[in-house]
Amino acid sequence: MGNNPSIRHTKKGSEELEIGPERIAIFTGHFGSGKTETAINYSIASARAGKKTIIVDLDIVNPYFRSTDKKDVLNNAGIEVISPNFAGTGLDVPSLPARIYSVFQNKEYRVVFDVGGDDIGAVALGSFNPYFKQEDYRMYYVINVHRPLSGNKKDIIEMLRSIENHSRLGVTHLINNSNLSYETTFYDIIKGQPMVEEVSKECNIPIAYISGMPEVIGNLPPDLKAKAFPINIFLHPIWDQ
Amino acid sequence: MAKVLMKGNEAIAEAAIQAGCRYFFGYPITPQNEIPAYMAKMLPKVGGSFIQAESEVSAINMVYGAAGAGGRVMTSSSSPGISLKQEGISYIAGAELPCLIVNIVRGGPGLGGIQPAQSDYFQAVKGGGHGDYRVVVLAPAGIQEMADLVIDAFDIADRYRNPVMIMGDGMLGQMMEPVEFAKKEVTISEKPWATIGNKEGKPRNIINSLFLDTQDMENHVLKLFEKYKEIEKNEVRVECYNCEDAEIIIAAYGTTARIAKNVIQKAGAQGIKVGLIRPITLWPFPTDVFKKWAEADHVKSFLTVEMSMGQMIEDVRLSIKDTKPVHFYGRTGGMVPLPGDLLKEIIKIRGEK
Numbered sequence: 001m002g003n004n005p006s007i008r009h010t011k012k013g014s015e016e017l018e019i020g021p022e023r024i025a026i027f028t029g030h031f032g033s034g035k036t037e038t039a040i041n042y043s044i045a046s047a048r049a050g051k052k053t054i055i056v057d058l059d060i061v062n063p064y065f066r067s068t069d070k071k072d073v074l075n076n077a078g079i080e081v082i083s084p085n086f087a088g089t090g091l092d093v094p095s096l097p098a099r100i101y102s103v104f105q106n107k108e109y110r111v112v113f114d115v116g117g118d119d120i121g122a123v124a125l126g127s128f129n130p131y132f133k134q135e136d137y138r139m140y141y142v143i144n145v146h147r148p149l150s151g152n153k154k155d156i157i158e159m160l161r162s163i164e165n166h167s168r169l170g171v172t173h174l175i176n177n178s179n180l181s182y183e184t185t186f187y188d189i190i191k192g193q194p195m196v197e198e199v200s201k202e203c204n205i206p207i208a209y210i211s212g213m214p215e216v217i218g219n220l221p222p223d224l225k226a227k228a229f230p231i232n233i234f235l236h237p238i239w240d241q
Numbered sequence: 242m243a244k245v246l247m248k249g250n251e252a253i254a255e256a257a258i259q260a261g262c263r264y265f266f267g268y269p270i271t272p273q274n275e276i277p278a279y280m281a282k283m284l285p286k287v288g289g290s291f292i293q294a295e296s297e298v299s300a301i302n303m304v305y306g307a308a309g310a311g312g313r314v315m316t317s318s319s320s321p322g323i324s325l326k327q328e329g330i331s332y333i334a335g336a337e338l339p340c341l342i343v344n345i346v347r348g349g350p351g352l353g354g355i356q357p358a359q360s361d362y363f364q365a366v367k368g369g370g371h372g373d374y375r376v377v378v379l380a381p382a383g384i385q386e387m388a389d390l391v392i393d394a395f396d397i398a399d400r401y402r403n404p405v406m407i408m409g410d411g412m413l414g415q416m417m418e419p420v421e422f423a424k425k426e427v428t429i430s431e432k433p434w435a436t437i438g439n440k441e442g443k444p445r446n447i448i449n450s451l452f453l454d455t456q457d458m459e460n461h462v463l464k465l466f467e468k469y470k471e472i473e474k475n476e477v478r479v480e481c482y483n484c485e486d487a488e489i490i491i492a493a494y495g496t497t498a499r500i501a502k503n504v505i506q507k508a509g510a511q512g513i514k515v516g517l518i519r520p521i522t523l524w525p526f527p528t529d530v531f532k533k534w535a536e537a538d539h540v541k542s543f544l545t546v547e548m549s550m551g552q553m554i555e556d557v558r559l560s561i562k563d564t565k566p567v568h569f570y571g572r573t574g575g576m577v578p579l580p581g582d583l584l585k586e587i588i589k590i591r592g593e594k
Contacts, residue, residue, distance in 0.1 A: 064415035
């Protein structure tokens with residue numbers, strides 16, 4: 001089909017996420033950068049905007065804190081979840097279901113790919129490469145400058161390029177998701193912005209979003225407000241549930 | 242240094258590097274893989290050596306060798322891998338060598354699963370390997386504490402020439418929290434006993450755990466136990482929370498202590514006074530602290546909460562000599578106690594009195 005179903009939005013405040021026009025959204029990044037939380041929030045925003053949405057948990061690296069853990073919440077929001085065959089069973093076998101191929105056939109759906117961390121996680125994208133190439137997709141690269149090995153421009157770009165090589169896909173947009181979990185202040189988000197801007201300039205990749213919890217992200221200055229991506233945290237440790 | 246957001250496993254690795262650890266030998270196993278992955282990436286950058294051994298047995302014997310040569314050295318694994326290392330740990334304890342062993346515990350027995358558990362308590366504190374020996378066991382309950390304890394662990398290991406174990410679980414290894422590394426000068430004490438050759442004509446050092454003469458063997462073990470007595474006197478660490486007017490005191494460490502603290506708030510809101518004794522050292526066990534609170538009139542009973550079928554409960558009962566009832570609540574096999582279920586248990590215990 002290769003069409004470009006643009007989602008029309010009514011004017012929204014910074015509390016709501018303005019999702020992109022792409023049919024397929026791929027979330028990649030250094031492990032622990034916040035890919036899963038951003039992917040879950042993106043899916044929910046997509047479903048809220050009235051779009052039939054599927055999230056594909058493509059994480060074959062990390063057995064803990066994954067989007068499949070929130071299957072019930074996602075289903076309740078009207079989102080279908082496709083998980084690796086043994087996700088959540090305690091079996092550490094990186095096997096992906098054939099059903100993933102269906103998302104390339106049925107183009108009524110918006111598809112969100114939650115990819116495993118680092119270049120190793122991005123390998124899982126490789127087998128779907130010919131399908132992505134025929135599609136209108138965005139590949140987001142999620143950056144948290146407060147993570148180790150993501151604290152400077154060189155390290156960020158090195159991992160970005162390595163993920164591109166392993167997935168054989170190009171990153172199309174950046175997300176500044178700089179945070180310190182529940183301790184995040186507005187300052188922690190803003191501190192990451194100049195570095196993400198430098199990466200953007202050097203790689204010639206635009207910044208799509210600046211993400212953070214709604215109460216923090218609401219304070220973005222006017223010139224950055226349009227990029228606000230409010231995040232609600234879904235993956236809490238058990239004592240915070 | 243500014244705060245960073247880290248997984249428990251990464252924080253352990255970074256803390257070890259900052260503590261001057263330059264040798265890591267290991268073999269991958271979930272849920273601790275971020276430790277060797279981090280070490281593989283970072284150790285070469287600081288002049289250290291990382292070797293992925295062909296097995297856990299091999300890795301622990303590399304630790305034995307590096308420790309004997311005076312290196313600041315560590316290994317990490319998860320439950321089945323730690324079982325494989327036990328022979329080497331016994332040798333290292335017998336030969337009185339300092340090292341750090343990290344166990345990010347998963348469900349068992351056998352190959353078990355990859356989800357968090359605390360069912361290696363017996364193995365860690367009661368021996369694990371063969372012979373009369375002790376390993377200092379530290380049990381952090383958060384990422385910052387994990388980092389801090391790693392740095393202390395190397396110093397304790399050096400001070401007593403004894404292996405030290407950090408025992409976490411899959412939850413602590415995988416979860417992320419902000420952590421700060423206080424960049425402090427690392428001073429590693431002299432190791433005049435290390436086997437680094439006798440170039441300067443000094444007498445040869447020998448690292449050994451073999452004593453064929455029975456009297457020599459007994460003397461060696463007695464010497465070890467003099468040392469363990471010192472450790473018991475000096476190194477006990479424990480956190481007491483809300484115990485001052487508690488009618489029930491929970492005993493829990495690591496992840497279950499985090500859950501307990503949450504439940505203590507919930508119980509408090511219902512007018513039930515619950516406290517927590519959180520052993521930070523599982524060996525030496527904070528016996529005196531348990532004894533002290535067992536003597537308090539307001540404390541009616543204890544409740545041990547573990548991700549196991551009940552292992553630490555034996556040390557709690559021994560500490561208070563069963564002068565008060567000691568209840569147990571646990572989940573096992575990778576299951577984590579839910580705050581709501583634990584609260585129900587507390588209400589039930591209270592009703593029983």
